[in-house]
Amino acid sequence: MHKPKLAKLKRSGTNVVNDGQRTVSSFFSKTFRSEEQSFIGLCGKVRDGSEAHSNLPLPAKRQRSSADIDIVPMKQTVDTKEIAFSISARTVEKIKQFSAFHNVNGKQIESDGSFIGENAESRNIRNEHSFCGTLDSRQDSAVLCDKGEGDKQASNSLSFRNPDPSNNNATVKYTPLEQQVLELKKRHSGMILMIQTAYKYTFFGEDAEIASRVLNIMLTRYRNFPTAVIPMARLHVHIRRLVEEGYKVGVVNQTETAALKAAGDNKNAPFTRELAHVYTKATLIGDDVDPLSQEGEFIQGGGVASYIMCVVESSDTVSSSQQKSTNLSVMAFDPSTGETIYDTFEDGPCREELERRLEHLDPAEILAPQTLSHETERLVKYSSARVDRLEDNLFSFTDALAQVASFFCGQGDTESDSPTFQSMTDLPPLAVVCLSVLICHLKKFGLEQALRSDGFKSFASDTKYLQMDASVLRNLEIFQSSMGSQKGSLFWALDHTRTKFGCRLLHEWVSHPLRDLATLQCRQEAVSELLHSESAIVHQLQELLDGIPDIDRGLTTCIHQRCGPASLFAVLRTLGKLQRDLQALHALAEKDLQSSLLQDLIKDTICLLSNIQPFLDNLNEQAARVGDKTQLLHDYSAFPAVTSRLEQISAVTQRLQDLKPGIAQTLGLMKFDYVTVSGQEFLIEVKQHQKLSVPHSWRKVSETKQVIRYQSSEVDTHVRELNRLREQLVVDCHTAWLSFLAEFNAHYFAHKKAVKNVAILDVLFSLVEVAKQESYCKPTLVDLEETVINVKKGRHPVIPLLFPSGDQFVANDTKLKSAEECCMILSGPNMGGKSCYIRQVALIAVMAHIGSYVPAESATISILDAVFVRMGARDELIQGQSTLMLEMGEASAILRKATLHSLVLLDELGRGTSTCDGTSIAIATLHHLLTKVQCLTLFVTHYPAVMELEHQYAGRARNYHMAFLVHDKEDESPQVLTFLYEVTGGSAGCSYGLNVARLANLPPHILQLASQKAQMLELRACSKRFMRQHFQHLWRSSDLKSSLEGLQGTECN
Structure with missing residues (x-):
């Protein structure tokens, strides 16, 4: 039908x-x-x-x-x-x-959210874990379903369905779970809460609306709150997505189990729930957000550190608007590695020193007081980091000192008994304030333990590191290319590391090149030996580095007690394998390796990891892989609570076994054994034709066509007791696990040093891969009174890697010496390669100060104290700085800081204003560098007046230009050039800007008119120059009459 x-x-x-x-x-x-x-x-x-x-x-x-x-x-x-x-x-x-968003008339309710069509992500979530139902109404009442971009403010309150306003007696009735959620939100405001409900995590209220938009999951409403749900297995994915959007996320877990709840006095109350962890962008640590992959390795984060940086400035600066300079202090802490870097410095009104530290460290979060000076506020506010404003009273030095003393002094120790506290009080006062603020902040996340290290590092000592400010990192493209990606940067060209912690160490070496000649020579010797040695140990050391997970972060996860058994086992297994492999290579290393650095790395690492094997032997691998803490350790003799609980469980199990003969007699069976069905143990299974023999006191559990399953009252009592003891055993074993973890963490600093040694080995092999490239050489480093850069056939280290024709890159020489020719005045046509050449010189110098080989036939380079760069045109309109203002600010900083041992690169200084003003600024700046500073200088210009300084400073400055060929045309169209990219002596007569206009495909009639105007302006300039010279001659002439006769017939245009 x-x-x-x-x-x-x-x-x-x-x-x-x-x-x-x-x-x-x-x-x-x-x-x-x-x-x-x-x-x-x-x-x-x-x-x-x-x-x-x-x-x-x-x-x-x-x-x-x-x-x-x-x-x-x-x-x-x-x-x-x-x-x-x-x-x-x-x-x-x-x-x-x-409907959470629409009323029954079809009109959209005012809300930030909306229903969004289902996409692949939501389908995958539902496939992973089907959830669309209600919790037990006696305990947790909420419909949980699974969907949509987010607001940057976490909710402090919950949205709920308001009662009818026309009914004065209307009240909102909350379920027990909703009342618990309200209390949790009240105690933990300012963050998104992910609340565990059974085997899912649920968002409530405004948190659910935000999660729906950011995570693209379904939003539904049940009773008073909108809700959104994610499966427990996807927790780490969604936490990362939320914090990447700038939110602070709290994970609330159930703190009691069903068995313990059934045995307690609060059977009808909701499960007890407490805030377990809080996460932000820089605190993504632990198994919740960094679990093991299916292969048993860490899901590794990025290679670069994620710092939390505290910024403090002197109080008189905040209150004074006339202050031109100020004292600032920064302290950056990476929770994932435990690395702490601090610095206290004086900064000018442009805050270029603070900008330099922000550029180097690139923090994920900044901790700052509510009030900062206008100049500092401007820089902090517009940084890419998440800014967390803290109460001003946390930045008091008196309170900070007390906080640091309380944190670093051991229990019962006095301040004088704690060597770590004594080293902390040696820090500058502002740095102590930073440390105190970090301690208070990290306690909220449970991540403060790694701060107890006394190995705090200063950001950049002027005597230890080559100084490079933010503009140098940006203009030389040290870490990021002009396209905004890491590809095309110097770090990208050098990074051949095999481990994440090796990558982070290379990043540190590149950002802080050394000035210590002895250390640099040790690195060069190690790289040279690994490059040229024919010993089998070189290949074996390389193989040893392959496949190592990020054990550096794994160790820090352990010290924070955020790791699970599987993570700890992975760390122990990796460290144990490293120790055994290096021990096997020790004898061969002493025989074949000549480098003292390589020998020390191998020997020290073996010694530092000698205590790993006992921990590994006591760990049950199978239990660790599945996270079973009840069978995690082979030997629980050191934990009497666990052994006692195991005995109690054994006794109850035995009593259950003792009931079997009586059950068999009752059923008339010769032999009887319990069965387990769907996880339910100790069931008495009776065939259907035998059910008449079952006592009425037995409780029927389940039934099929063939059998019926029962439990007697005695069995039921013992099973309940057994389940309660098993839950207690889990608690006891968790306590034993924490004790085992604390014992392992006692060797934290030794293990961290061992990992650092492996990272150094990884970075050295990375530099070996760089040195294997064609036409690379080991530079000769000298530490003399005079400054020298002498490079023969040098090439750019990055450009040949980016283009297939990189082997055709034109090599150029560089010869600078502070006592002789210390300045190259470089001119030439636009796009002729001037900027590329001066970048090349600076990058070769930086590579030499890392200990790397350099792209040249030969190179002799002095130990420099700084590299300064003024290059390019940009503005900072948000900060109120024009292109010229930025250019002059950078030039001002260079003139203040440059010394005899500095390398200075100035590219077209003064081009952001009129020709007259720009020329004047360029001439005055170069005059100062040549006469006062006497540093090595590469000065790119198009101003003819600047090129004339070669005659004024003969022997100190010399003109060079990028060679080219000119192809003249008969008509008035622009001349065509062929760039040769060779540095040649002498100045260029013209910049040939019209050639660039032709390459940019400007319309032909525009080019023709521009060529005519250029010729006209050039002719007028020559005429004026000719007349000026003759009038100067007339003015000086003693025979005016004969001079005037000589000018007869001269035409002036």
């Missing part, structure tokens, strides 16, 4: 919609595609207002369900036409409960 496609229920029966017509609910479609597909309603009136009739009988069940339906007449406007329809009151109420 043919059935109608759509039928509508009404009190009197069923209305049938015309065949083929679609019915679309306005609650699921915001707009109507056409009048023919418009909303018909749930109860019977069609588009033209007439009713469709049907005498088809309803099934009995549907008749009963429609018996009490009340019809609510409604109207919907579609394309300016009003359409009438009807909805039952019951349906209206159901839709109210379902």
Whole structure:
């Protein structure tokens, strides 16, 4: 029998919609595609207002369900036409409960969220874990379903369904779970809470709305709160996505189990829940957010550190608006590695020193007081980091000193007994304040333990490191290319590391090149030996580095007690393998390796990891892999609570076994054994034909066609006791696990040093890969009174790697000496390679100060104290700085800081203003560098007046230009150039800017007119120059009459 496609229920029966017509609910479609597909309603009136009739009988069940339906007449406007329809009151109420964003009239409620079509992510989530149901109404009442971009402010309160305002007696009734959620939000405001409910994590209220938008998961409403749900297995994915959007996320876990709850006094109350962890962008540490992959290795984070940086400035600066300079202190801590870097410094009104530290460290989060000076506030506010404002009273030095003393002094120790505290008090006062703020902040996350190290590092000592400010990192493209990616940067060209911690160490070496000649020579010797040695140990050491997970972060996860058994086992297994492999290579290393650095690395690492094997032997691998702490250790003799609980469990198990003969006798069986079905243990299974022999006191558990399963009262009592003891055993074993972890963490600093040694080995092999490239040499480093850079056939270290024709890169020489020719004035046509050449010289110098080989036939380089660069044109309109202002600010900093041992690169200084002003600034700046500073200088310019300084400073400055060929044309169109990219002596007569315009495909008529104007302006300039020279000659002439006669016939244009 043919059935109608759509039928509508009404009190009197069923209305049938015309065949083929679609019915679309306005609650699921915001707009109507056409009048023919418009909303018909749930109860019977069609588009033209007439009713469709049907005498088809309803099934009995549907008749009963429609018996009490009340019809609510409604109207919907579609394309300016009003359409009438009807909805039952019951349906209206159901839709109210379902829809978080639309009312029953189809109008969108004012809200940041909206229903979004299902995508692959939401389908994958539902496939991983099906969840759409209700929790036990006696404990947790909430409908949990799974969906959508986020607001940057975590909710402090929860949105809920308000009672009817017309009813003065209306009140909101919360379920026990909702009351618990409200209390949690009150105690932990300012963060998004992910609350564990059974085997899922649930967002409530505004948190759910934010999660729906950011995570693209379904938002639903049940009772008073909107809710959104994620499966427990996807917790680490969604935490990362939320914190990447700038949110602070709290994870609330259930702190009691079902068995312990059943044995307690609060059987009908919700499960106890407490905040377990808090995460931000820089505190993504632990198994919740960094679990093991299926292969058993760490899901490794980025190679670069994620610092939390505290910024403090002297109090008089904040209160004074006339202060031109100030004292600042920064302290950066990486929770994932435990690395702490601090610095206290004086900074000018432009805050270039603070900017330099922000550029180097690139913090993920900044801790700052509520009030900062305008100059500091401007820099902090517009940084890419998440800024956390703390109360000003946390930045008091007196309170800070007390906080540091309390943290570093051991229990019962005095301040004088704690050597670590004594070393901390040697820090500058502002650095102590930074440390105190970090301690207070990290305690909120439970990550403060790694701060107890006394190995704090100073950011950049002027005597230890080559200084490079933020503009140097940016203009030389040290870590990021001009395209905004790491590819094309110097770090990208040098990074051939095999481990994440090796990559981070290389980043540190590149950002802080050394000035210590002895250390640099040790690195060079190690790289040279690994490059040229034919010993088998070189290949074996390389293989040893392959496949090592990020054990550096793994160790820090352990010290924070955020690791699980599987993570600890992975760390122990990796460290144990390293120790055994290096021990096997020790004898061969002493025989074949000559480098003292390589020998010391191997020997020290073996010694530092000598205590790993006992921990590894006591760990049960199978239990560790599945996270079973009850069988984690082979030997629990050091934990009497665990052994006692195991004895109690054994006794209860034995009593259950002792009941078996009596059960067999009751059932008339010769032999009986318990069965386990669907995880339910100690069931008495009886065949159907034997059920008459079962005592009435036995409780039926389950039944099939063949068997019935029971539990006697005695068995039931013992099973309950057994389950309670097993839950207690889990608690006891967790305590034993923490003790075992604390014992391992006692060797934290030794293990960290061993990992650092392996990282150094990894970085040295990375530099070996660099040295293997064609035409690389080991530079000769000298530490003399005079400064020298002498490079023969040098090449850019990055450009040949980016292009297939990199082998055709033109090599150039560089010869600078502070006592002789210390300045190259470089000119030439636009796009001729001037900027590339001066970058090349600076990058070769930086590579030499890392200990790397350099792209040249030979190189002799002095130990420099700093590299300074003024290059390019940009502005900072948000900070109120124009292009010229930025240019002059950078030039000012260079003139203040440059010394005899500095390398200075100035590219077209003064081009951001008029030709007259720009020329004057360029000449004055170069005059100062040549006469006062006497540093090595590469000065790129298009100003002819600057090139004339070669004659004024003969022997100190010399003109060079990038060679090119000119192809003249007969017409007035621009000349065509062929760039040769060779540095050649002498200045260029013209910049040939029209050639660049031609390459940029400017229209031909524009080029022709520009060429004519250029010739006209050039002719006028030559005429003026000629007349000026003659008038100067006349002025000086003693025989004015003869001079005037000589000018007869001269034409002036």
